Amino acid sequence: MSxxxxxxxxxxxxxxxxxxxxxxxxxxxxxxxxxxxxVKEGLLEPRPIPSMPGQxxxxxxxxxRAVAQAAEAGLGGVMLFGIPERRDATGSQGDxxxxxxxxxxxxxxxxxxxxxxxxxxxxxxxxxLDEFTDHxxxxxxxxxxxxxxxxxxxxxxxxxVAQARAGADVVAPSGMMDGQVAMIREALxxxxxxxxxxxxxxxxxxxxxxxxxxxxxxxxxQGDRRTYQMDPGNAREGLREADLDLAEGADxxxxxxAGSYLDVLRAVADRSDVPVAAYQVSGEYAMIEAAAANGWxxxxxxxxxxxxxxxRAGADVVxxxxxxxxxxxxx
Ligand code: PBG
Numbered sequence: 001m002s003x004x005x006x007x008x009x010x011x012x013x014x015x016x017x018x019x020x021x022x023x024x025x026x027x028x029x030x031x032x033x034x035x036x037x038x039v040k041e042g043l044l045e046p047r048p049i050p051s052m053p054g055q056x057x058x059x060x061x062x063x064x065r066a067v068a069q070a071a072e073a074g075l076g077g078v079m080l081f082g083i084p085e086r087r088d089a090t091g092s093q094g095d096x097x098x099x100x101x102x103x104x105x106x107x108x109x110x111x112x113x114x115x116x117x118x119x120x121x122x123x124x125x126x127x128x129l130d131e132f133t134d135h136x137x138x139x140x141x142x143x144x145x146x147x148x149x150x151x152x153x154x155x156x157x158x159x160x161v162a163q164a165r166a167g168a169d170v171v172a173p174s175g176m177m178d179g180q181v182a183m184i185r186e187a188l189x190x191x192x193x194x195x196x197x198x199x200x201x202x203x204x205x206x207x208x209x210x211x212x213x214x215x216x217x218x219x220x221x222q223g224d225r226r227t228y229q230m231d232p233g234n235a236r237e238g239l240r241e242a243d244l245d246l247a248e249g250a251d252x253x254x255x256x257x258a259g260s261y262l263d264v265l266r267a268v269a270d271r272s273d274v275p276v277a278a279y280q281v282s283g284e285y286a287m288i289e290a291a292a293a294n295g296w297x298x299x300x301x302x303x304x305x306x307x308x309x310x311x312r313a314g315a316d317v318v319x320x321x322x323x324x325x326x327x328x329x330x331x
Contacts, residue, residue, distance in 0.1 A: 025312070026308055026311050026312045027311075028304070028307060028308060028311065028326060028330060029330070030073055030074040030075050030076065030323070030326070030327035030330060031074060031075070031076045031120070032076050032311070032316060032317050032318060033075050033076055033077075033307075033317075033318055033319075033320060033323040033326060033327065034075065034076055034077035034078065034079050034121075034122075034124065034277075034317060034318065034319040034320070034323060035066075035070050035075055035077070035078050035079070035121075035319075035320075035321070035323035035324060036078075036079040036080075036081065036319055036321060037058060037063060037066055037067070037070075037078050037079065037080055037081070037104075038055070038056070038057045038058060038081045038082075038083060038216050038217065039057070039058045039059070039060060039063045039080065039081070039082055039083070039100060039101075039103075039104040039107075040057040040058070040059070040082075040083040040100070040218075041082070041083060041084050041085040041100035041103075042085045043057060043058070043059045044059065045059065046058050046059055046062045049212065049215055049216045050215065051211070051212035051215045051216075051282070051286050052212045052215070052216060052282055052285060052286055052289070052321065053286075053289045053293065054289070054321075055216065055285075055321055057083060057216065060103060060104070060107055063104055063107050063108070063111075064107045064108075064110065064111045065111075066078075067107070067108045067111035067112060067115075067121070067123075068111045068114065068115050069324065070121050070323070070324065071111065071112055071115035071120065071121055072115065073323075073324055073327035073328065074120075074327055075120070075121045075323050075324070075327060076120055076121055076122060076317065077120065077121045077122035077123070077124050077170070077317075078108060078121050078122075078123060078124065079124045079125070079126060079172065079319055080101060080104045080105060080108060080123070080124065080125045080126065080168075081101070081126050081131060081216070081217060082099065082100035082101030082102075082103075082104050082131060082132075083100065083131055083217050083218055084099060084100050084101075084131065084132055085100075087132060087133055087134040087220070088132075088133070088134055089133065089134060089135065089140065089141065090129075090133070090140050090155060091129035091130075091131075091132030091133040091140070091155060092132070093132045094129055094131070094132035094155065094158075094159045094162075095155070095158040095159045095161070095162040096162070097162060097165075097166075099132075099162070101125060101126075101131075101163065101166075102162055102163065102165075102166040103166075104125075105123060105125055105163055105166035105167050105168045106166050106167055108123045108167075109123055109166070109167035122169045122170055123167065123168055123169045123170070124168065124169065124170040124171075124172055124199060125163040125166075125168040125170070125171055125172065126172055126174055127156055127159050127160050127163060127171045127172055127173040127174065127175075127184065128156075128159075128173065128174040128175045129152065129155055129156075129159070129175065130175070130217070130219065130221065131217045131219075134220060135220065135221070135222070136219050136220040136221030136222070137221065137225070138152070138174070138175035138176070138177075138225065138228060139151070139152030139155070139175055139177060139228070140152050140155060146227065147177075147227060147228055149177050149178055149179070150179075152175065152177050152180075153177055153179055153180060153183040154183075156173055156175065156177065156180050156183060156184055157183050157184055157186070157187035158187070159171075160173070160184040160187060160188055160196075160198075161187050161188060161191045161193065164188055164191070164193040164196040165191070165193075168196065169196070169197060170196070170197045170198070170199050170252075171184065171188070171196060171197070171198055171199070172198075172199040172200070172201060172254075173198070173200055173201060174201040174204060174256075175201075175228065176201070176204050176225075176228040176229050176230070176241075177228060179248070180200075181198055181200050181244075181245045181248035181249060181250050182248035182249065184198060185198060185248065185249040197251045197252070198249065198250050198251050198252070199250070199251065199252040199253075199254060199277060200245040200248075200250035200252070200253050200254060201254045201256055201279075202238070202241045202242040202244075202245040202250065202253040202254055202255070202268070203230065203237075203238030203239075203241050203242055203253075203254075203255045203256070203261070203264050203268060204229050204230065204241075204254075204255075204256045205229055205230045205231070205232050205238075205256065205257065205261065206224060206225050206226045206229035206230060206231065206232065207229070207232065207256075207257050207260075207281065207283070208283065209257045209260070209281045209282065209283030209284055210257075210281055210282060210283060211282065211283050211286070212282035212283055212285070212286045213281065213282035213283075216282060232260070235263060235264050235267065238255065238261075238264045238267070238268065239264075239267055239268060239271065242255075242268045242271070242272065243271070246272065246273075246274065250274065251274060251275075252274055252275045252276070252277055252317070253268060253272055253274060253276055253277070254276070254277040254278065254279060254319075255268055255276070255277075255278045255279075255315075256278065256279035256281060257279060257280070257281040257283070257284060258278035258279055258280045258281070258284065258310045258315070258318070259280060259284050259306055259309070259310065261278075262309065262310070262313040263313075265278050265310070265313045265314050265315055266313045266314045268314070269313070269314025269315070269316075270314070275316040275317060276314055276315055276316050276317070277315060277316065277317040277318070277319060278310050278313075278315035278317075278318055278319070279318075279319040279320075280306065280307065280310060280318060280319065280320040280321070280322070282321070284306065285320070285321040285322065288302045288303055288306065300325070300329060303322040303325060303326065304326065304329065306322075307320055307322060307326060
């Protein structure tokens with residue numbers, strides 16, 4: 001008979017590493033991690049991104065090696081971003097057959113083919129104009145400087161087809177234009193790319209956490225993206241965006257950023273029958289790196305905890321700059 005009167009002792013299940021391992025609810029595996037990679041046209045040496053320690057703008061040559069490394073680590077995917085030498089008002093390099101992103105996709109395709117027996121990583125491409133426009137917005141502009149939704153859709157459709165033609169498994173529209181998923185699906189199907197998968201950035205917020213990414217892609221954006229990306233305070237609206245993307249034929253939906261939007265992620269996961277992704281963005285990465293560099297936080301523990309929390313909140317797939325590190329730690 002217990003003398004303390006305590007009946008329930010949850011600590012029993014935490015008492016040993018073996019027990020904790022047995023009852024762990026959320027596990028990380030490299031297969032569900034996607035590594036974002038940047039490649040810059042005309043670069044001779046990889047260039048470190050100061051606000052994202054450990055991440056670089058790749059040359060075409062080092063990109064191939066990075067993708068091979070991702071394959072060796074067993075990562076589930078790579079998400080490619082291209083930085084062109086020339087930018088213009090309509091982002092014409094975005095869908096040019098020989099544009100940097102299309103070249104990067106072909107390089108990644110090649111590296112994957114050499115590295116695996118069909119087990120990945122899946123080659124994904126960002127389908128958005130901001131890296132390619134001289135004004136840095138995610139779409140084309142009207143005469144008075146607003147982002148023109150419907151004119152932008154045509155650009156996205158062409159980009160998606162160019163990416164599919166270059167060998168992308170997944171196109172990922174991230175511009176938050178209305179109707180973008182339906183438009184891209186129709187264009188892909190018409191061009192014979194029925195099997196190209198759409199990962200929709202569905203609930204994408206106008207976030208301060210994209211700051212370091214702007215360095216990573218040499219962004220020239222003046223102002224902000226609040227006429228197309230969502231207000232950080234809006235959760236219900238994020239669900240509506242996800243519902244619309246599902247109705248338009250998205251194969252996967254995404255919430256972005258991740259760490260500050262775990263409630264939205266959980267709610268999207270609860271109503272989605274397709275896989276749900278979350279993007280731990282540049283600023284989330286930079287905060288952990290900066291604190292760790294100062295000795296204020298344990299880098300490895302914080303990286304693992306943050307990604308575990310994103311999985312716990314409902315993400316099947318996590319895009320994270322820690323992907324290679326985590327694969328290594330999981331050993
Ligand atoms: C748009 C895009 C952005 C990110 C991914 N895709 C930038 C933006 O919307 O402003 C941000 C990713 C990150 O911060 O890591 N091409």
